[in-house]
Amino acid sequence: MTTPTRRKPKRQPPARDYPSFQLYQPALDLFGGVVVTDDDLYEWVASVSPVHLNERAYDNYVQRYDVASKVRAAKLDRRFDAITARRPPPYHARLALHAIL
Structure with a gap:
């Protein structure tokens, strides 16, 4: 009668510590849709x-x-924040500057 060989259990890879800025949460809600608010549109x-x-x-x-x-x-x-961060100068500023000069 042969004795069964024992297998070593597989080692689990160590858990990695991620800083919070590396954890990206997708822009999806519970049902898989992207949340778009009125503030986002504005x-x-x-x-x-x-x-x-x-x-x-x-x-x-x-x-x-x-x-x-x-x-x-x-x-x-992941481009929404970059696009909304740039703000062009106010449209009416060119009119006021033209009137001053």
């Missing part, structure tokens, strides 16, 4: 096209240019 329009910040132009711009899907795609590509 930030996008303010950074991409600040001319359209009045009420009527804002609504038309958001609907016609499908800003919600652009915000959704930017969040999935």
Whole structure:
């Protein structure tokens, strides 16, 4: 009768400690959709096209240019914060400067 050979249990790899800035939480909600709020839409329009910040132009711009899907795609590509961080100078500033000079 042969004796069964004992196998050594596999070693588990050691747990790695990740600093909090390396842990990326995706922009997905519980059901797998990307969360797009009104504030996100406003930030996008303010950074991409600040001319359209009045009420009527804002609504038309958001609907016609499908800003919600652009915000959704930017969040999935992790580019939303970089895009909304750049703010062009106010549109009316060029008019005031022209009047002063």
